[in-house]
Amino acid sequence: MTSSPAFSSTAFSGAAATRYADAPPRQVPGFHDLHRMIRLLLAETLPPDARLLILGAGGGLEMKSLAEAQPGWHFDGVDPSADMLQIARQTVGPLAGRMGFHQGYVQDAPAGPFDAATALLTFHFIPLAQRVATLRQLHRRLKPGAPLVLVHISFPQDEPARSQWIARHVAFGAADDADPARLEQSRQAIAARLTILPPEQEEAHLRAAGFRDVSLFYAAFSLRGWIACAD
Numbered sequence: 001m002t003s004s005p006a007f008s009s010t011a012f013s014g015a016a017a018t019r020y021a022d023a024p025p026r027q028v029p030g031f032h033d034l035h036r037m038i039r040l041l042l043a044e045t046l047p048p049d050a051r052l053l054i055l056g057a058g059g060g061l062e063m064k065s066l067a068e069a070q071p072g073w074h075f076d077g078v079d080p081s082a083d084m085l086q087i088a089r090q091t092v093g094p095l096a097g098r099m100g101f102h103q104g105y106v107q108d109a110p111a112g113p114f115d116a117a118t119a120l121l122t123f124h125f126i127p128l129a130q131r132v133a134t135l136r137q138l139h140r141r142l143k144p145g146a147p148l149v150l151v152h153i154s155f156p157q158d159e160p161a162r163s164q165w166i167a168r169h170v171a172f173g174a175a176d177d178a179d180p181a182r183l184e185q186s187r188q189a190i191a192a193r194l195t196i197l198p199p200e201q202e203e204a205h206l207r208a209a210g211f212r213d214v215s216l217f218y219a220a221f222s223l224r225g226w227i228a229c230a231d
């Protein structure tokens, strides 16, 4: 598949969802090492029986990675796409016994309180007007001091930097023989449909929602990752 389906509004239904597992390792630099970093960071402070909230859990890749590393951790995964949640169930297989799956948005998540939360490759799908509110909804479900991990597309939004970074992002995830017309479609879809913010605005949103110790731990081409603590 080309890079476009993973970023279109219909990306997370039907056949596109079925193909999902192939996309992140190709589109996200160091995808497996990124999961390893997140496992290490969370294990620094979480107890052996931790309960984690996974926002945008569709596909199940991070739930599988975290659950395999930590046999005592339990997970609640939330995602608006029924198809992506079904893929997640298939991906995690027998690990599903330690997991709950909830179709919906952050406000539909269990109340917790959780020991940690993650939202990987998800926040760029959340409109600007809902960003801080979504972070506040995550914050209210976390125990005091609990970590939140965010990883998503973030780069400068002034031109020409914005257009250059969209083109670089598409090019990185594309096959060598990708059709130029499809690449242009992908660039246009990202520009029109994703909410991409500069890193400093992302960090300001985290602080506005009540998170402290905001720390950039991952910066790879068009993507950034932060860990922060709930006050």
Ligand SMILES: C[S@@+](CC[C@H](N)C(=O)[O-])C[C@H]1O[C@@H](n2cnc3c(N)ncnc32)[C@H](O)[C@@H]1O
Residues within 6 Å of the ligand: 006, 012, 024, 055, 056, 057, 058, 059, 060, 061, 062, 078, 079, 080, 081, 084, 104, 105, 106, 119, 120, 121, 122, 125, 126
């Ligand atoms: C690119 S996938 C990432 C899935 C998974 N976190 C991963 O890293 O492989 C984005 C997911 O976010 C979900 N999503 C889109 N908008 C969302 C929202 N407002 N709240 C929660 N999840 C959302 C999609 O349905 C999709 O499953």
